[in-house]
Amino acid sequence: MNPGPEPVLELRLVSKRFGATQALADVELILYRSEVHALVGENGAGKSTLIKIATGIYEPDTGTMELGGHVFDPGDPASAQRQGVAAIYQEPSIFPDLSVAENIFIGHQDRGLLVDRKRMEQDAAEVLQRLDIDLDPSQPAGALTVAGQQAVEIAKAISLDVKVLIMDEPTAALSAHEVDRLFRQVRRLKQLGVAVLFISHRLDEVFEIADRVSVFRDGRHISSRPITDVTEELMVREMVGRDPSEFFIRTPQEPGQVVLSVEDLARHGVFRDVSFDVRAGEVLGFAGLVGAGRTDVALALFGVAPADGGTITIDGQPVTIGSPTDALNHGIAYLSEDRRKLGLSMTQSVTTNITLATLDRYTLSFGLIDHEAENRDAAGLRDRLGIRTASLDTPVDNLSGGNQQKAMLAKWLNAEPRVLILDEPTRGIDVGAKAEVHRFIDELARSGMAIIMISSDLPEVLAMSDRIAIMREGSLQGIRTRDDADQESVMAMAVGVA
Amino acid sequence: MSSIPALSALRRLRPDRLKELSLVALIALAVIIFGLVVDGYYSGRFFNRVTTSAVIVVILAAAQALVVISRNVDLSVGSTVGVAAYLTADFLQNNSGAHPLIAVLIAVAVGAALGSINGLLVAYGGVPAIIVTLGTLALFRTLVSLYSDGANVTADSLPDWVIELNGSTIVSAGGFDLRTTFAVAIVVILGLQWLLARMRWGRRLYAIGSNPDAAAQAGIPARRLTMWSFVGSGALAGLAGFMFMVRVGTVSATAGSGLELQSVAAAVVGGVSILGGTGTVLGAFLGAILIDTLRLSLVRVPQVSEFWRDAVLGVLVLISVITDSVLTRRLSRRAGSAGVGNRMEASTQAVEPTASTAPSPITTPVGLATREESIDV
Numbered sequence: 001m002n003p004g005p006e007p008v009l010e011l012r013l014v015s016k017r018f019g020a021t022q023a024l025a026d027v028e029l030i031l032y033r034s035e036v037h038a039l040v041g042e043n044g045a046g047k048s049t050l051i052k053i054a055t056g057i058y059e060p061d062t063g064t065m066e067l068g069g070h071v072f073d074p075g076d077p078a079s080a081q082r083q084g085v086a087a088i089y090q091e092p093s094i095f096p097d098l099s100v101a102e103n104i105f106i107g108h109q110d111r112g113l114l115v116d117r118k119r120m121e122q123d124a125a126e127v128l129q130r131l132d133i134d135l136d137p138s139q140p141a142g143a144l145t146v147a148g149q150q151a152v153e154i155a156k157a158i159s160l161d162v163k164v165l166i167m168d169e170p171t172a173a174l175s176a177h178e179v180d181r182l183f184r185q186v187r188r189l190k191q192l193g194v195a196v197l198f199i200s201h202r203l204d205e206v207f208e209i210a211d212r213v214s215v216f217r218d219g220r221h222i223s224s225r226p227i228t229d230v231t232e233e234l235m236v237r238e239m240v241g242r243d244p245s246e247f248f249i250r251t252p253q254e255p256g257q258v259v260l261s262v263e264d265l266a267r268h269g270v271f272r273d274v275s276f277d278v279r280a281g282e283v284l285g286f287a288g289l290v291g292a293g294r295t296d297v298a299l300a301l302f303g304v305a306p307a308d309g310g311t312i313t314i315d316g317q318p319v320t321i322g323s324p325t326d327a328l329n330h331g332i333a334y335l336s337e338d339r340r341k342l343g344l345s346m347t348q349s350v351t352t353n354i355t356l357a358t359l360d361r362y363t364l365s366f367g368l369i370d371h372e373a374e375n376r377d378a379a380g381l382r383d384r385l386g387i388r389t390a391s392l393d394t395p396v397d398n399l400s401g402g403n404q405q406k407a408m409l410a411k412w413l414n415a416e417p418r419v420l421i422l423d424e425p426t427r428g429i430d431v432g433a434k435a436e437v438h439r440f441i442d443e444l445a446r447s448g449m450a451i452i453m454i455s456s457d458l459p460e461v462l463a464m465s466d467r468i469a470i471m472r473e474g475s476l477q478g479i480r481t482r483d484d485a486d487q488e489s490v491m492a493m494a495v496g497v498a
Numbered sequence: 499m500s501s502i503p504a505l506s507a508l509r510r511l512r513p514d515r516l517k518e519l520s521l522v523a524l525i526a527l528a529v530i531i532f533g534l535v536v537d538g539y540y541s542g543r544f545f546n547r548v549t550t551s552a553v554i555v556v557i558l559a560a561a562q563a564l565v566v567i568s569r570n571v572d573l574s575v576g577s578t579v580g581v582a583a584y585l586t587a588d589f590l591q592n593n594s595g596a597h598p599l600i601a602v603l604i605a606v607a608v609g610a611a612l613g614s615i616n617g618l619l620v621a622y623g624g625v626p627a628i629i630v631t632l633g634t635l636a637l638f639r640t641l642v643s644l645y646s647d648g649a650n651v652t653a654d655s656l657p658d659w660v661i662e663l664n665g666s667t668i669v670s671a672g673g674f675d676l677r678t679t680f681a682v683a684i685v686v687i688l689g690l691q692w693l694l695a696r697m698r699w700g701r702r703l704y705a706i707g708s709n710p711d712a713a714a715q716a717g718i719p720a721r722r723l724t725m726w727s728f729v730g731s732g733a734l735a736g737l738a739g740f741m742f743m744v745r746v747g748t749v750s751a752t753a754g755s756g757l758e759l760q761s762v763a764a765a766v767v768g769g770v771s772i773l774g775g776t777g778t779v780l781g782a783f784l785g786a787i788l789i790d791t792l793r794l795s796l797v798r799v800p801q802v803s804e805f806w807r808d809a810v811l812g813v814l815v816l817i818s819v820i821t822d823s824v825l826t827r828r829l830s831r832r833a834g835s836a837g838v839g840n841r842m843e844a845s846t847q848a849v850e851p852t853a854s855t856a857p858s859p860i861t862t863p864v865g866l867a868t869r870e871e872s873i874d875v
Contacts, residue, residue, distance in 0.1 A: 018775070055645075078515060139718050299765065304714075304715065323717070324714065324715045324716070325717035328717055334715070336715070341709075342709075342711045342712060342715060343712055343715075344707035344709065344712060345704075345705050345709040345712050345713070345775060346705060346708065346709065346775075347704075347708045347775040347776045348705065348708050348775065349512070352704070352705070353700065355717070356705055356712070356713070356716045356718075357716035359698055359701060359702070359716075360698075363698045366697075367697045367698045368696055368697060368698075369696055369698055369701060393512045394818060395513060412715075427523075450607060
């Protein structure tokens with residue numbers, strides 16, 4: 001092992017806080033010249049925040065950063081790049097209408113007033129050759145595959161002479177063959193002296209490419225070791241292990257009849273062979289890493305992106321769900337993970353949002369809305385869920401995150417569903433609101449609702465679910481009862497170690 | 499929290515109401531200021547001039563509001579006015595005995611038919627409204643040019659009631675007239691305001707404009723509603739075409755050109771967000787009145803030369819929009835936390851970057867989330 005003794009990027013005691021949540025707490029990370037350093041951790045371990053701090057998107061609250069022995073204050077991504085730190089992401093950020101060469105040199109300020117296309121393409125060809133990338137510099141970048149676009153971004157970083165290249169889940173959208181090619185480029189970068197920070201959920205890849213590996217958990221730095229000193233089991237153990245005591249204890253009860261049953265559900269290229277059933281009064285948790293296909297299954301059940309294979313059965317009757325209206329008619333409601341984009345009409349009032357999906361119920365003859373009835377129901381749900389708002393006429397945009405989440409929940413509860421799908425129901429809300437949502441989920445289950453809860457928060461899934469379905473890369477790995485599931489075994493299935 | 503009761507009452511108002519009130523205040527302010535500068539400004543004659551001149555834009559602002567609320571735009575309203583005015587005038591010069599209501603119906607039907615073309619292309623063709631209506635803006639205008647063959651319908655070939663209707667007054671007090679055309683416009687505005695607030699389709703139009711994805715998840719038939727909003731805007735433009743004929747008398751092939759931008763300006767000044775989902779027809783009406791008041795008042799200020807008038811008008815409109823948005827924002831921002839009695843709520847709202855902009859320990863990192871979120875819905 002020779003990672004080279006020369007540290008390039010040093011982050012010490014870096015902390016960052018968002019509202020009530022400590023995203024990073026006194027984190028340390030040191031990258032050396034010519035090494036590939038893997039960073040692993042559960043969803044929300046603080047990896048993304050760290051990347052954003054290193055590339056100048058966020059400013060750390062406390063802590064020091066040094067690049068090549070000098071104080072490093074990136075300021076913004078462009079300046080971070082100039083100073084030698086660049087990042088590429090799972091979804092490349094290229095300009096699709098510009099050529100490969102133009103994309104590579106887009107950030108360079110020193111190319112004069114007029115563009116010498118020929119020279120630029122020659123320079124681009126040279127950079128691409130150094131990296132063993134076989135691309136035509138004059139072709140439009142939009143026509144390339146994701147892998148090709150990533151290669152363009154790597155070439156761009158090299159042309160900028162970066163010392164540190166951060167790769168955030170670069171393999172998530174690649175085929176096995178493309179991963180091999182990417183790894184060849186990564187090794188090439190190493191030879192050129194670049195320090196690569198490699199972030200991946202796929203532990204086998206980490207073992208293949210990394211020289212050293214750091215584990216983060218809950219915004220804390222847990223360990224940094226040479227890859228030869230770690231095993232998969234050790235890594236998984238370090239990734240999990242959050243304290244579950246902060247979570248709600250479910251009220252024990254016997255689940256009732258099977259309400260929803262799903263067999264071999266599939267959507268081409270997204271997920272496949274998903275089979276499970278949910279009983280009345282039961283909470284079925286869905287665990288897995290981001291991108292495992294859990295949300296896609298939910299969107300299929302709710303008819304937003306219908307499945308193209310398999311069967312859905314409700315109360316023993318096979319049903320077809322082609323649109324959200326179908327799903328609602330069959331008693332399925334879906335609480336979106338993204339309340340701003342998909343969940344709420346931000347400019348509309350609390351009442352309007354709560355009755356949006358059930359407006360027919362408040363419609364008198366001639367399409368007139370019964371304001372009194374809808375305000376009465378909205379007020380009932382506001383009290384039941386404890387939505388804190390100045391008035392029911394207040395636009396939901398003015399509510400806090402937790403109260404927006406409750407307003408969205410109220411909208412779907414008002415539809416009186418038999419199956420309620422909750423997608424990351426406590427994401428981005430504070431501890432108090434989180435506890436209220438948990439208490440409420442328990443209450444709904446007790447009332448006989450069948451609940452599917454998708455959550456990337458492992459202790460939450462374990463505490464709230466009767467059974468846990470674990471997904472990985474579009475397929476269901478297995479279903480465990482709460483009693484024979486723990487953080488380690490679930491995480492191991494989610495990352496594919498088990 | 500304010501100790502002034504009036505202020506805290508204001509803050510409890512819905513943003514739309516607040517907007518309407520602040521527009522009324524701005525109009526009042528403009529009238530007071532011009533009254534100080536211009537001699538004999540407070541006269542029935544000036545009131546009558548504003549109300550008659552505003553009628554067409556007022557109706558078009560309502561038409562525009564109908565589509566803008568659902569996150570679309572209708573740039574063809576000016577041409578629709580032209581087609582409706584010309585066809586109606588042409589009909590009247592050949593059938594001078596026809597009942598006035600028939601003429602109104604023809605104008606409205608022509609407008610609705612043209613609007614349905616826009617609606618079909620936007621809702622079912624999936625073409626952005628701005629492109630579709632830019633196209634039909636030119637298309638409708640060309641149709642009327644071809645049909646008219648360059649000939650105008652002149653006032654003297656129209657039945658007498660057309661000219662009489664322009665000056666006809668419902669009530670008059672001290673030189674202040676309530677003209678019939680303006681009264682009709684008011685009825686249209688109030689009716690539409692009421693419908694949008696009280697009817698299910700009105701609520702759904704707002705929902706589509708506010709968040710199309712959430713609307714789709716709530717099972718709202720967006721296409722059908724979009725289609726009908728364009729039919730409605732076309733019908734109103736047709737009515738405006740009738741008003742145009744009444745007011746101008748002589749109808750040429752260029753009748754109504756340029757009105758599309760005036761209607762958009764009135765609606766936007768009136769608080770109808772071009773991003774959809776907010777604003778009211780009443781606001782659009784007040785926006786139209788504000789602009790027209792400023793425009794006609796400037797004519798009375800001799801210090802402003804004709805050459806500069808448009809520029810000054812532009813500046814005044816900008817000033818009032820800025821004043822208005824600053825005012826509305828300051829009041830409504832507090833409205834969110836007023837009465838909650840929980841300062842923590844307000845501060846978490848301010849600091850928490852929300853799931854879509856920043857991660858927290860229980861949040862999925864943004865960059866990693868793309869695959870699950872980029873499902874084609």
